[in-house]
Amino acid sequence: MAVFACAGCGAELTGPVTEVALPPHAHREGGNRYLPALMEPGTFAVDPEPSGPPWRPWHELGVDEAAARGVYAPIGGLWCGPGGAVLLAPGDTRDTVLIPEQCDGCCAAGGWPNLACERCGRTVGARIDDCYRWQAVWLRPEAVRRLPVPGPARPAGDGWTVTPLPPVEPDGWWSDRWSAAVAVALAEVLAASDGRPVAVPDGLLAETFGRTLDRLLPADGPARTLGLAGPGLTPDPAPDIALVPRHPWTGAAWQPADGTVPAALDAEVWTYLAFPPLRPTTRLPAGEERDDPLPLRPYRLFEPDRHLLVHRLARLPAVRQPWLRAIYDRLGDGRQD
Known part of the structure; x- marks a missing residue:
C-alpha cells in the first residue's frame, strides 16, 4: 500500500491506497449528466501518458517526435508535461483545499489544477466533479511523493474474479x-x-x-x-x-x-x-403471477x-x-x- 505526500512540505494528502490498473473510462466525458466516482475507495491508478503543460500542436511536434512519445497518427496536439498522474477517489484525499479561482467547471469544479496542499499551499492536482465527468482527484506527479506504508500490495485472490458489469444502466441507457x-x-x-x-x-x-x-x-x-x-x-x-x-x-x-x-x-x-446471467426460459404455471422486472x-x-x-x-x-x-x-x- 502507499500514501501520497506533498513534495513541498511532506504532508500526507491521501489515506492508504492500493494500486490497480488505470480504468479504460478514465478520460471518458459525456453520457449521464452526473457520474459516480471513477475509482473504488482505497485504490489508485497511474496514468503513464504525459499530462499538463506545455501543450504542443501536431505541426510543432512532427512525426518523429510524436512517435517517440507513442503517437503514430496526427492528433490536434499533445500535452508534454511529465507522465505519471495519480488518479484517486475523492474520498481518499486528506488535507487538501480547493483553489476557488481555478474551479471553472460548468456546474462544479472542473479546472486543472485546482487543488492545493492545505499545509503549505502548494498546487498538487485537480478535483473533478463537474457535470458529464467522473468524480475524481488527479495528483500531479511532480507535486507529490509516493510513500510505502504497511499493508497488502494487492487485494486477496488472483484478481481475475470480478463482478460482471451489466451493459445497460437502470435508467435504460447503455453503460x-x-x-x-x-x-x-x-x-x-x-x-x-x-x-x-x-x-x-x-x-x-x-x-x-x-x-x-x-x-x-x-x-x-x-x-x-x-x-x-x-x-x-x-x-x-x-x-x-x-x-x-x-x-x-x-x-x-x-x-x-x-x-x-x-x-x-x-x-x-x-x-x-x-x-x-441466466434468463428464464419457461413460462409460469397457469394461475401463477410474478412481478420480476423484464431485462433492460x-x-x-x-x-x-x-x-x-x-x-x-x-x-x-x-x-x-x-x-x-x-x-x-x-x-x-x-x-x-
Whole structure:
C-alpha cells in the first residue's frame, strides 16, 4: 500500500491506497449528466501518458517526435508535461483545499489544477466533479511523493474474479463504462483484422462490436473470426481474434492460445460477455403471477466512445499502415486530443 505526500512540505494528502490498473473510462466525458466516482475507495491508478503543460500542436511536434512519445497518427496536439498522474477517489484525499479561482467547471469544479496542499499551499492536482465527468482527484506527479506504508500490495485472490458489469444502466441507457471499454478494445480488433472483414457471433457481441466493425471494414473477402477467450473459457474452435480480459490490478492482457491474436477488454465487461446471467426460459404455471422486472433494453443502438477509439488507434503502431490510417482519418474528422 502507499500514501501520497506533498513534495513541498511532506504532508500526507491521501489515506492508504492500493494500486490497480488505470480504468479504460478514465478520460471518458459525456453520457449521464452526473457520474459516480471513477475509482473504488482505497485504490489508485497511474496514468503513464504525459499530462499538463506545455501543450504542443501536431505541426510543432512532427512525426518523429510524436512517435517517440507513442503517437503514430496526427492528433490536434499533445500535452508534454511529465507522465505519471495519480488518479484517486475523492474520498481518499486528506488535507487538501480547493483553489476557488481555478474551479471553472460548468456546474462544479472542473479546472486543472485546482487543488492545493492545505499545509503549505502548494498546487498538487485537480478535483473533478463537474457535470458529464467522473468524480475524481488527479495528483500531479511532480507535486507529490509516493510513500510505502504497511499493508497488502494487492487485494486477496488472483484478481481475475470480478463482478460482471451489466451493459445497460437502470435508467435504460447503455453503460458509459461499456461505451469506453468497447471503444478501446475495438481499436485493437481493427488493428488485428489486417483490413479484412471480421465475423462476429450474434447476440450482445454483435450489438456492441459487430455494427462498428461492419461499418469500418470491407464487406467482401475472407473474414477473420472474433470470439472470447480467457480464464475459465476456452473456445473451440479458437477465433482468429480473441477478446480477452485485462487484469484489473496490472492492466496486462490475458494471453490466449498460440495463433490467436488478443484484444484486451475491461475485465468486468468481458466477464458479462463470457458468462452472461441466466434468463428464464419457461413460462409460469397457469394461475401463477410474478412481478420480476423484464431485462433492460436500451433506448438506442450501441455506439462506442468515438474519442477513445480514435485516441487508442493513434497510439497503435499499426495505424501507420495505409488501410488503418484511412479508417483513422474517417473516424477522426474534427478530432481533438
